Amino acid sequence: MKNHSKSIICVNVICLIILVFSSLCYADDQNIFLIMTIDYPPYSFLLEDGKVGGFCSEILIETLNAMNIKNYEIQIVPWARGIRSLEVGKLNGLCPMQKSAKRETFTWFPEEPLLIAQYVFFIHKDNKDVLAYHSLDDLREKVIGIVRGFKYPEALWALKKKNNFDEVSKTEQNYRKLAAKRVDYVCDTYVTGMYYIRKLGLEKQIMVLPADAPIDSFNVYIGFSKKRVQQVFVKKFSEQIRELKSREAYHKRYELYYGVKK
Numbered sequence: 001m002k003n004h005s006k007s008i009i010c011v012n013v014i015c016l017i018i019l020v021f022s023s024l025c026y027a028d029d030q031n032i033f034l035i036m037t038i039d040y041p042p043y044s045f046l047l048e049d050g051k052v053g054g055f056c057s058e059i060l061i062e063t064l065n066a067m068n069i070k071n072y073e074i075q076i077v078p079w080a081r082g083i084r085s086l087e088v089g090k091l092n093g094l095c096p097m098q099k100s101a102k103r104e105t106f107t108w109f110p111e112e113p114l115l116i117a118q119y120v121f122f123i124h125k126d127n128k129d130v131l132a133y134h135s136l137d138d139l140r141e142k143v144i145g146i147v148r149g150f151k152y153p154e155a156l157w158a159l160k161k162k163n164n165f166d167e168v169s170k171t172e173q174n175y176r177k178l179a180a181k182r183v184d185y186v187c188d189t190y191v192t193g194m195y196y197i198r199k200l201g202l203e204k205q206i207m208v209l210p211a212d213a214p215i216d217s218f219n220v221y222i223g224f225s226k227k228r229v230q231q232v233f234v235k236k237f238s239e240q241i242r243e244l245k246s247r248e249a250y251h252k253r254y255e256l257y258y259g260v261k262k
Helices: 002-025 055-066 079-088 171-179 190-199 231-245 248-258
Strands: 033-037 072-076 093-097 115-124 143-147 164-168 185-189 206-208 216-225
Touching (some): 033 055, 033 079, 055 072, 055 216, 055 231, 079 093, 115 190, 143 171, 164 171, 171 185, 185 190, 190 206, 216 231
Parallel strands (some): 033 093, 143 185
Antiparallel strands (some): 115 206, 115 216
């Protein structure tokens, strides 16, 4: 009788462990670990076969596979839809993201970021002797191209009342406007800007504005929904990312996408 009771207890414990582990990741009936990202090369973009590629997407796929999470889906959506879906718990994760006080109210951020990025300014080469960036005063009453819904350095928003911020829905539009001299500056991460300049064949028209230092450096994360993912899963994910970043393959992939050694 005692052995029978012990067997029942053992089975119950095993079932409980399985149930808890499952709940770490999934919160819908279909048991799909849903991640949304944006069309933001070279971080993430849609491939010709309909799959999602890019540096961050490949890192996510490799990490999820290492954690034995096979039933996942990565979708490309507009940023505004992605951040709303994350807030209300319609997806498990959103990438790429930056931390903010508001986002942390509904998002778990891993301790380990996917990478570190830098914001810089891009200008038309015809204005290289006219435009500068040594301080915020150089930007006053200039037209600065930004993407609607994206998070930018706080210092930039301090100029909002005295600047004409030209907002677009897609990053590519900023560089077309800059080439046509419809904006003075485009604020973007260095790697994204260089990607679009090469893609659009604008190397002879657009350049990175030399500066004493980047406008800002920041960590790039995948953010997890507090309504769908438990914190213990986020900790395990962070540990796996840290281990992955110690490998040579991570550094080679970084160099492949960003053109610089990590």
